[in-house]
Structure formats: C-alpha cells, structure tokens
Amino acid sequence: MNDLYDRHRAVTPDWLALYYEDPIEITHGEGRHVWDADGRRYLDFFGGILTTMTAHALPEVTKAVTEQAGRIIHSSTLYLNRPMVELAERVAQLSGIPDARVFFTTSGTEANDTALLLATTYRRANTVLAMRNSYHGRSFSAVGITGNRGWSPTSLSPLQTLYVHGGVRTRGPFAHLSDAEFIAACVEDLRDLLGHTRPPAALIAEPVQGVGGFTSPPDGLYAAFRDVLQEHGILWISDEVQTGWGRTGDHFWGWQAHASSGPPDIVTFAKGIGNGTSIGGVVARAEIMNCLDANSISTFGGTQLTMAAGLANLNYLLEHDLQGNARRVGGLLIERLRAVAAQLPGVREVRGRGLMIGVELTRPGTDQADPQAATAVLEAARRDGLLIGKGGGHNTSALRIAPPLSLTVAEAEEGAAILEGALRAAY
Known part of the structure; x- marks a missing residue:
C-alpha cells in the first residue's frame, strides 16, 4: 500500500486530498460494506461522498x-x-x-x-x-x-x-x-x-x-x-x-x-x-x-x-421505497447519536434528516471548532471498521454520515456503536 501511496503522490497534485494517515485502497464492495486491498471489511457510512446511493454492487445496476x-x-x-x-x-x-x-x-x-x-x-x-x-x-x-x-x-x-x-x-x-x-x-x-x-x-x-x-x-x-x-x-x-x-x-x-x-x-x-x-x-x-x-x-x-x-x-x-427507509432508519440513527452526544462535552450538535447526518465537534467548554478531534474520530472509526466523512466551514468541524439508503437497522446500530467508541476515545 505504501508503494501505491508513493506513486499517488508522485503523479497527482498536492491538493488532491486523501483520508487517513495511512490511506486505504478500496477494492470492492457489496451492499453497505467495502473491502480494502488488505482484505479488511468496513461498514460504509459515506458512500463515496454520498454517491453510492442504493448499495455497492447492486445486482440490478x-x-x-x-x-x-x-x-x-x-x-x-x-x-x-x-x-x-x-x-x-x-x-x-x-x-x-x-x-x-x-x-x-x-x-x-x-x-x-x-x-x-x-x-x-x-x-x-x-x-x-x-x-x-x-x-x-x-x-x-x-x-x-x-x-x-x-x-x-x-x-x-x-x-x-x-x-x-x-x-x-x-x-x-x-x-x-x-x-x-x-x-x-x-x-x-x-x-x-x-x-x-x-x-x-x-x-x-x-x-x-x-x-x-x-x-x-x-x-x-x-x-x-x-x-x-x-x-x-x-x-x-x-x-x-x-x-x-x-x-x-x-x-x-x-x-x-x-x-x-x-x-x-x-x-x-x-x-x-x-x-x-x-x-x-x-x-x-x-x-x-x-x-x-x-x-x-x-x-x-x-x-x-x-x-x-x-x-x-x-x-x-x-x-423499494428507499426514501421511506432513509426516514425510518435515519431517524433511529439520529436519536441514537443524540443520546451519545448528550454525554460528551465535545459534541456540540447532532443535526440532519434522513440519512444525511452531521455531528459537530468543538473543544470542550468552548464554541470553537475541534478539527484535531474530528480527525481522531475519523481514524478511530476506520480502525474499528467504519468509514465516515468530515466537513464544515472555517469555524466548524463536523463528521458527515451518509450511508447508502438501503441501510438496515442492525447496520445503523453497528455503525452508531463504533462511532460512539471513537467519540468517547476523543473526549
């Protein structure tokens, strides 16, 4: 993987960002999961930046x-x-x-x-x-x-x-x-x-x-x-x-x-x-x-x-009424994350609707963005098998959660548990 990373850096612009201190190559996917070149499986809560809308390798598509x-x-x-x-x-x-x-x-x-x-x-x-x-x-x-x-x-x-x-x-x-x-x-x-x-x-x-x-x-x-x-x-x-x-x-x-x-x-x-x-x-x-x-x-x-x-x-x-699924499963996921956030001083807000959820992080006791914590949570979630995104303006730092719209209740709970662990490790 380091060889591919070195080759990437040698031929692409410096501003072409990569997630993670040790970037991963995603080789294949199925449903709401993807695998990297080392064979590790991840629950995908970002879907190629909200692009894998229904599922990876959807047979009909x-x-x-x-x-x-x-x-x-x-x-x-x-x-x-x-x-x-x-x-x-x-x-x-x-x-x-x-x-x-x-x-x-x-x-x-x-x-x-x-x-x-x-x-x-x-x-x-x-x-x-x-x-x-x-x-x-x-x-x-x-x-x-x-x-x-x-x-x-x-x-x-x-x-x-x-x-x-x-x-x-x-x-x-x-x-x-x-x-x-x-x-x-x-x-x-x-x-x-x-x-x-x-x-x-x-x-x-x-x-x-x-x-x-x-x-x-x-x-x-x-x-x-x-x-x-x-x-x-x-x-x-x-x-x-x-x-x-x-x-x-x-x-x-x-x-x-x-x-x-x-x-x-x-x-x-x-x-x-x-x-x-x-x-x-x-x-x-x-x-x-x-x-x-x-x-x-x-x-x-x-x-x-x-x-x-x-x-x-x-x-x-x-x-398959995936809009309805986004409403139902997304609503459960938002409430689950809000319950976690209520216990953590660094989570300023859990917001969103459906399967488009933001978790804004700040330095505890302040209203100031905490980009270091966002990066730490991103890394910790990845280590435990969950891929998420991040974003925000110049004065905010937010985790971005946007799984495929076919996400199941069990997968939502699994992802929420991993994210909870990553947030608790950061705060």
Missing part, C-alpha cells in the same frame, strides 16, 4: 451496465439516445417543475456550471446570490460562488457573488433567534442586500449544505426567500447534488421542505442517481433551458452506459 456495455457504451448527444430520453422523462416527471427540460452532465460541478450559464443568460446579469458556508463544485465558476473558504482556492471569478445569511441555523448573528424570527431576519437581510445592488440573476442554494457539515436553515426559509426573489424576477436554483432522490427521508427533493411557493426555477442533481457512475444534470422550465442561442452538446453527459445505470438505480430506489 450491475446487470443494466453489463447489458448496455455489450450493446453500445457511448455515441454522444449528436445522436438519438433511448436510455437518455427514458431517464430524462423520469427525472422531468419527478422534478415537480412544469414543462421541464433535462440536460445531463457528468458531475454536480458541471451541472451547477450549466445552471449558472442558463440563469445568467436568461436574466442578462452576471451577479449571483449564494449562501454563506456553501459549496457548489470545483469548476472556475462553481468555486466563484462557493461560500466556504476551505474549498475556494481563488477569489477570481467570472461572476459577482453576494453571500446571504441563512444556511447555518446554529451559528452566526441570528443563531439566538427562534425559527420564525431567524427566517424573518434572513429575509430582511436579503431585502436590504437587494436594495444596494442591481438585480442578480439567481440565488443558488443547497437545501442542506453538504461540504459545509450538513447544516440547514429552518424549513420554509427558501419559500420566504422565493417571495422576495420573485418581486425582482430573480431565479431560484436548488442544488440537489447531495440532497436529491430521497436522502433526507422526509422529502424526495430537499427543496420540498420549503415547498409553499412551488418548485425552484432550476434544479441541479448528480451523485446518488448514478450509484457511482458519472451522472449529473439540470432540470429547468423550457423557457429557461431553451434560452441559449448557440449550439451546445455534451460529449459524455447522457452516455448510454451511465443512463442505463441511472434508470436501473432509480427504479430500484422507487420500487
């Missing part, structure tokens, strides 16, 4: 990919593509957006980049509203609207970005307010901001901030924002790269927690739909999607192989 690969793998969007049309029909129907059009990409980054292109072109404006503590990808434009210093390597950007309060409920100047007061204060802040600038093209927001540590506003915030945005003709883009497809349990899309004003103008998605294959995409009303006046294609977006995987994966998700 494996069969669909194998059969499609035996016919044709790729032809580009210059030719009619039956699997792409079939998946687009399903996504359009599930999106809730009237007269929806779907464009497939290869990643969430590219999906958000496309959404920004559409919004700025449609509105003839290059100013974008984004949330503080947000993350939207690693392209030049996506980095330019990312409100998380740890994931924004440059201040240069093709866009002017204005950052809005509200993505983090328990920190910041409005944290002490009730939910209703919090929403009202954030809306007033947005109104004040819009009074000092030319109308932006769009607000882009994650319903639950992923890289930011699985933080979220009170339900209803984005509906309240939408009322203000519509007064100025500003579009609402919901970044569902991590929250889509039922992961939050209560809803199929994260935006539905803010649904009183109807669906967003644009929805972006990726990660889980492909169950590990490279699928991203954008859904928008036809008038917005069709606003481009030049040719555009995607070489690899919508390729037959990934579309076959996405169709099989989506069918499995819906037929």
Whole structure:
C-alpha cells in the first residue's frame, strides 16, 4: 500500500486530498460494506461522498451496465439516445417543475456550471446570490460562488457573488433567534442586500449544505426567500447534488421542505442517481433551458452506459421505497447519536434528516471548532471498521454520515456503536 501511496503522490497534485494517515485502497464492495486491498471489511457510512446511493454492487445496476456495455457504451448527444430520453422523462416527471427540460452532465460541478450559464443568460446579469458556508463544485465558476473558504482556492471569478445569511441555523448573528424570527431576519437581510445592488440573476442554494457539515436553515426559509426573489424576477436554483432522490427521508427533493411557493426555477442533481457512475444534470422550465442561442452538446453527459445505470438505480430506489427507509432508519440513527452526544462535552450538535447526518465537534467548554478531534474520530472509526466523512466551514468541524439508503437497522446500530467508541476515545 505504501508503494501505491508513493506513486499517488508522485503523479497527482498536492491538493488532491486523501483520508487517513495511512490511506486505504478500496477494492470492492457489496451492499453497505467495502473491502480494502488488505482484505479488511468496513461498514460504509459515506458512500463515496454520498454517491453510492442504493448499495455497492447492486445486482440490478450491475446487470443494466453489463447489458448496455455489450450493446453500445457511448455515441454522444449528436445522436438519438433511448436510455437518455427514458431517464430524462423520469427525472422531468419527478422534478415537480412544469414543462421541464433535462440536460445531463457528468458531475454536480458541471451541472451547477450549466445552471449558472442558463440563469445568467436568461436574466442578462452576471451577479449571483449564494449562501454563506456553501459549496457548489470545483469548476472556475462553481468555486466563484462557493461560500466556504476551505474549498475556494481563488477569489477570481467570472461572476459577482453576494453571500446571504441563512444556511447555518446554529451559528452566526441570528443563531439566538427562534425559527420564525431567524427566517424573518434572513429575509430582511436579503431585502436590504437587494436594495444596494442591481438585480442578480439567481440565488443558488443547497437545501442542506453538504461540504459545509450538513447544516440547514429552518424549513420554509427558501419559500420566504422565493417571495422576495420573485418581486425582482430573480431565479431560484436548488442544488440537489447531495440532497436529491430521497436522502433526507422526509422529502424526495430537499427543496420540498420549503415547498409553499412551488418548485425552484432550476434544479441541479448528480451523485446518488448514478450509484457511482458519472451522472449529473439540470432540470429547468423550457423557457429557461431553451434560452441559449448557440449550439451546445455534451460529449459524455447522457452516455448510454451511465443512463442505463441511472434508470436501473432509480427504479430500484422507487420500487423499494428507499426514501421511506432513509426516514425510518435515519431517524433511529439520529436519536441514537443524540443520546451519545448528550454525554460528551465535545459534541456540540447532532443535526440532519434522513440519512444525511452531521455531528459537530468543538473543544470542550468552548464554541470553537475541534478539527484535531474530528480527525481522531475519523481514524478511530476506520480502525474499528467504519468509514465516515468530515466537513464544515472555517469555524466548524463536523463528521458527515451518509450511508447508502438501503441501510438496515442492525447496520445503523453497528455503525452508531463504533462511532460512539471513537467519540468517547476523543473526549
């Protein structure tokens, strides 16, 4: 393994991060488990960064990919593509957006980049509203609207970005307010901001901030924002790269927690739909999607192989009610972790919904982030056979828990017990 690590370091950028002091090579998986090159088995509570949505080596997806690969793998969007049309029909129907059009990409980054292109072109404006503590990808434009210093390597950007309060409920100047007061204060802040600038093209927001540590506003915030945005003709883009497809349990899309004003103008998605294959995409009303006046294609977006995987994966998700499973098993897991957290001075908060759970760590007796403890817990969990993630803004440190949506109650309890041991060792 050290040989592979040395080779990795010799040919990849220094900023290409690896987890663990002694990085592992994952060689295969099955269900909710993966194995490393040394034959050690792990319970996977991170799913390739929320990408293995249903299960590792899901037979239905494996069969669909194998059969499609035996016919044709790729032809580009210059030719009619039956699997792409079939998946687009399903996504359009599930999106809730009237007269929806779907464009497939290869990643969430590219999906958000496309959404920004559409919004700025449609509105003839290059100013974008984004949330503080947000993350939207690693392209030049996506980095330019990312409100998380740890994931924004440059201040240069093709866009002017204005950052809005509200993505983090328990920190910041409005944290002490009730939910209703919090929403009202954030809306007033947005109104004040819009009074000092030319109308932006769009607000882009994650319903639950992923890289930011699985933080979220009170339900209803984005509906309240939408009322203000519509007064100025500003579009609402919901970044569902991590929250889509039922992961939050209560809803199929994260935006539905803010649904009183109807669906967003644009929805972006990726990660889980492909169950590990490279699928991203954008859904928008036809008038917005069709606003481009030049040719555009995607070489690899919508390729037959990934579309076959996405169709099989989506069918499995819906037929087995994995959204309901995320709600039930995720609810039990959150309560189990909250019971543990109540006994540990370094756990500030256990938050989330469904199988998208954040555990924020602070130095005991303070409100200061404890990144050293987060790293220690990550390492200890790995030693005991559990893989988790971490994230947070510059002043937070959170563990990220996002298993495949087919997680069983027994596996949830097993993972919680391992995580409890790792937390107790750290504190």
